[in-house]
Amino acid sequence: MHIRDATPADLAAIAPIFRDxxxxxxxxxxxxxxxDEQIAALWMEPPPGRCIVAYAGDGPDGxxxxxxxxxxxxxxxxxxxxHIATAxxxxxxAAQGQGVGKxxxxxxxxxxxxxxxxxxxxxxxxxxxxxxxxxxxxxxFRILATVPGAFRSRHHGPVGLHVMFRELGxxxxxxxxx
Amino acid sequence: MHIRDATPADLAAIAPIFRDxxxxxxxxxxxxxxxDEQIAALWMEPPPGRCIVAYAGDGPDGxxxxxxxxxxxxxxxxxxxxHIATAxxxxxxAAQGQGVGKxxxxxxxxxxxxxxxxxxxxxxxxxxxxxxxxxxxxxxFRILATVPGAFRSRHHGPVGLHVMFRELGxxxxxxxxx
Numbered sequence: 607m608h609i610r611d612a613t614p615a616d617l618a619a620i621a622p623i624f625r626d627x628x629x630x631x632x633x634x635x636x637x638x639x640x641x642d643e644q645i646a647a648l649w650m651e652p653p654p655g656r657c658i659v660a661y662a663g664d665g666p667d668g669x670x671x672x673x674x675x676x677x678x679x680x681x682x683x684x685x686x687x688x689h690i691a692t693a694x695x696x697x698x699x700a701a702q703g704q705g706v707g708k709x710x711x712x713x714x715x716x717x718x719x720x721x722x723x724x725x726x727x728x729x730x731x732x733x734x735x736x737x738x739x740x741x742x743x744x745x746x747f748r749i750l751a752t753v754p755g756a757f758r759s760r761h762h763g764p765v766g767l768h769v770m771f772r773e774l775g776x777x778x779x780x781x782x783x784x
Numbered sequence: 785m786h787i788r789d790a791t792p793a794d795l796a797a798i799a800p801i802f803r804d805x806x807x808x809x810x811x812x813x814x815x816x817x818x819x820d821e822q823i824a825a826l827w828m829e830p831p832p833g834r835c836i837v838a839y840a841g842d843g844p845d846g847x848x849x850x851x852x853x854x855x856x857x858x859x860x861x862x863x864x865x866x867h868i869a870t871a872x873x874x875x876x877x878a879a880q881g882q883g884v885g886k887x888x889x890x891x892x893x894x895x896x897x898x899x900x901x902x903x904x905x906x907x908x909x910x911x912x913x914x915x916x917x918x919x920x921x922x923x924x925f926r927i928l929a930t931v932p933g934a935f936r937s938r939h940h941g942p943v944g945l946h947v948m949f950r951e952l953g954x955x956x957x958x959x960x961x962x
Contacts (some may be wrong), residue, residue, distance in 0.1 A: 687813030751929030
């Protein structure tokens with residue numbers, strides 16, 4: 607696996623993963639009928655934000671395999687709130703359980719810390735998405751609140767959305783990964 | 785005071801209030817250098833959302849005075865989160881303390897309830913904005929969490945942003961206003 611910044615050419619690989627995950631209906635509150643252009647506008651965040659991709663293989667020179675996952679990050683709010691970052695992550699169904707999400711998250715946390723953000727906020731983590739909740743807690747995020755019934759999960763019905771947060775700039779939890 | 789749906793012609797009155805409130809630096813995390821068109825895109829929410837305006841005077845036929853305030857409302861998230869509403873409110877500095885915010889909020893809560901939303905979430909209420917926090921609590925909202933230091937207030941420095949929430953569709957808190 608290698609991780610790099612996304613380019614417009616990655617949209618062709620990102621869009622099917624985006625659509626699969628949204629259609630599964632258990633983790634993201636995005637519309638299901640988006641065009642490639644709308645997916646690009648939502649996901650491929652321009653500076654000061656960032657969109658990254660994780661591919662199988664060693665890299666462009668060593669060959670790139672399938673797209674395993676993608677992440678986007680940037681300021682959670684503009685103006686006087688732009689010192690807190692946010693981020694979103696998607697891992698293809700074929701690549702679940704291989705540490706792709708963790709690798710993407712460690713890269714995003716490194717980037718946000720280097721960029722000087724004071725903290726990172728996740729606005730809407732589906733409470734039944736235990737793989738995500740557990741990973742974020744391992745990476746130092748805590749659940750600040752759960753908005754009751756705010757997500758209509760395909761398999762679980764109405765479930766809560768966690769607001770999760772961690773400070774950045776101090777000793778980083780991801781340093782424990784070696 | 786009368787309240788009605790905003791039209792594109794209201795932008796000329798909304799934009800100065802928007803800029804004044806953002807520049808004051810104590811309540812909203814919006815950029816300070818927005819064009820009228822950018823303000824319209826951020827504030828004048830199209831269907832299924834709604835943007836309303838409160839003017840002095842009895843109405844178009846009886847004469848409209850100064851714009852006192854404005855509000856926008858709509859789904860807080862798309863897709864599987866679109867059953868929870870959100871809303872934002874701005875009252876001109878000249879019209880503070882006259883019940884404009886409360887009147888706008890009651891109209892927004894009526895609209896959101898009639899539209900079938902299950903709840904309303906405020907994502908970023910500045911914790912030092914006591915006029916707002918107190919009003920929302922009077923109208924049945926509770927503080928679910930406070931994201932620490934997430935807003936750089938001009939007069940208070942780094943302060944928290946409350947996530948506030950109330951259910952809709954049950955006995956409505958605004959009915960106590962008669």
